[in-house]
Amino acid sequence: MEFFKIRRDIPFMRHAVVFNIISFVTFALAVFFLVTRGLHLSVEFTGGTVMQVQYPQAAEVERIRQSVSSLGFAEVQVQNFGTARDVMIRLPAQKGVSSAQQSDQVMATLKATEPQVLLKRTEFVGPSVGEELAADGLKALAMVVVGIMVYLALRFEWKFAVAAIIANLHDVIIILGFFAFFQWEFSLAVLAAVLAILGYSVNESVVIFDRIRENFRRYRKMDTVEIIDNAITSTISRTIITHGSTQIMVLSMLLFGGATLHYFALALTIGILFGIYSSVFVAAAIAMWLGIKREDLIKAAPRKDGDPGDPNAGAVV
């Protein structure tokens, strides 16, 4: 079986401007929603209490909300979680009242109306912990960005590093934009998914860059645009199949993983789709505009002296 019967190289770079404009508009929209709507942060970041309870029959969310509100909590969110019987209750952090008292009070109130209600999970996070987690998340993001850039700069060249990181950070912003627009809950697991996607879609750009480097060596007569077009065309089938396979796995999580893994899988799905787009259409184009040349990548051959301090000098891959 073969899905990709491509006769000649597809001139991707001819439309580079269009692709980048699409990309930029999506990016701008994502930023707009992030600023105006903000992320719906989970209790892990904001601090507070989450309770997951199960009713023997379909729960009446409105009544639960009323009875919990009557306890005097400022902002109570009550919503179904996965099934009609499962309900998630979010309470903001309160000064002076310990988590134990909060969840016990709520359970007592719920038991009063429906004795059969079952407490499945409670989670309490103090406000200081939330701030730390947010700070750690940003640190992790910075470390990923720097680490990947350094690696790519060593392995290829700084222009590739810059192109790859711009293309993929814009994926991250777009994922966040989706979460802001739909007000999906942004939890620690989603953060992990976002960072994993960052590593994963850079990997996509690497495959294309690798091919560009190889083409520079093999086809001496082609110019840069042709080389990039050829590199993308010859890897496109691998790109689609690989991402398709990963998406199968993520889909399986989306279908079977239940409510806990729902947003995690959703973040991965968006990340995978935009990862393909940005690696194929954006990263290579940026690298092109940054002015990659044959000489940048094949240092040993044209310059015989070669930098003796360069560990990759003369390396043939």
Next chain:
Amino acid sequence: MNRYPLWKYLILVVALLVGALYTLPNFFGEAPAVQVSAGKATTRVDTTTLARVEQALAQAGLKPHSIALEGVSVRARMNSTDDQLKAKDAIQRALVPDPANAPYVVALNLIPASPAWLSAIHAAPMYLGLDLRGGVHFMLQVDMQAALTKRAESYAGDLRTQLREANIRHAGITRNGQSVEVRFREAAVMEQALKLVATQFPDLATTSGPDGADYRISATIKAEAGRKVQEQALKQNITTLHNRINELGVAEPVIQQQGLDRIVVQLPGVQDTAKAKDILGRTATLEMRMVDDSAEARAAEQGSGPVPFGAERYFERDGRAVIVKKQVILSGDSLTDAQPGFDSQTQQPKVDLTVDAKGGRIMRDTSRENIRKRMAILLFEKGRGEVLTAPVIQGELGNRFQISGSMSVTEANDLALLLRAGSLAAPMEIIEELTIGPSLGAENIAKGFNSVIWGFAAIVAFMAIYYMLFGLFSGLALAVNLLLLVAILSMLQATLTLPGMAAMALALGMAIDANVLINERVREELRLGAAPQVAIHAGYDRAWATILDSNITTLIAGVALLAFGSGPVRGFAVVHCIGILTSMFSAVFFSRGLVNLWYGRQKKLKSVSIGTIWRPEGDAVAKKG
């Protein structure tokens, strides 16, 4: 060209065997068991305990499936849950005659049901996180500032005493936050005091100078000493928590330090959070009282008379009665430290006690009047008192004194621990709490398992259809990847959580990338007209550099998550990183091995089964050649 030397195949076979062996325990599930562990710091669980448990079971007519001493607990695996409950009752009766004063914790537990030969090579199933098995998780923040303030307070008292003893007249001592301020009328007196502080209080750093008409010394705890205070406070709190949690009868509690000032407590299987929180926050008190040595009291001690008026009967740990007076000399608040050590003259183990200045004064007065009499140290918990020790006073005591005598090193250590563990060194606050019901845990396991299995099946099916035999090899390599991943997680005894299972699924989804790269490369070489053997060789070779690059970038993200992540993110990151490493092995090394085994020996290979090799009418080949 496509042949592996024998040793490479051997590596593959060994890796597969080891992987299979260590994955195996995960399939056996868990069996009901009764676990006996120490309920007090002074009880030891050793072979005698094992023998007692065996005996208790034999008397009750129960035959355990297996029974063994593992680390610090005895575990008896039973054949059914029915037997398990009976066994627990039997052991409880035999080992814990008085439930109010339990030397052992007898708890129901589930232990891996893998056969003995697997346990013998330390093959155990993955450790399931709380979100998969149910239980409670607390993160407690220790208020270090309070510990330092408490210490500063005791320094203020000590300074007062020392200055008075040295006849240095001061104009007032106050504690200001965590520093102690001493005022003087004259500069010369201040100098004297400075000298005293420098010699007697090495842990204090001082600044001094004129302050209005007066002179002032401001003493603060040195940074290093402060750190020591904090470390000790944390350790003491952990010890205290251990003692308290033992009462809950939790089979495998986790009590760990996290960071500089946090303690994580995990109690798998516990559902009653209210009780758990109550026990964590309880306070215990320590009291020092004189032993009543009147004739009536002696008689009462022997059990041959009533307890005299103004006295009470308490028991030592070994069950001996001690009659102590009701009047409390000192309470635990005065005790600032208790450390085991050795007597410099007799070389016998001892415990050094330090009490604050006020306590020191009382101690001196009391001891002077009661030389050669016994003083008891009692620990009260839940309103029940117990005599920790009742030594004879040998001389006049100050604010530092020692308990020595017929003690072993272990006993000295335990006593010091108990003296310190009586109370919390610094207040704690719950800053994170998580309760997972047992049904939710089981649901999470099923969800994670289904995600992995269905995704895996779908990928393998697709690969086999699209790449034919090569796809099948890729699928096998993916299976090996899963096998090795589970084996390594089991070996490391890493904690598996739901995000961890998600990472497993994701690792498989990403691992297939390497095989797709290889297969596409091989196809491409064939398309360009390479001979099959050459195409396979070149395909693997060229793909390798790309695979390495792309995996390293993914690994960078994984390591960043591992470094900065906590809780669920960490669980994800561990599996993610290990998954990347195993995928490099299986996707490249293992699948190549399969291909070599299948095709490598055929000298005149005409075609390979890798799906359609579509050629665009040959013009592309001509142009690029």
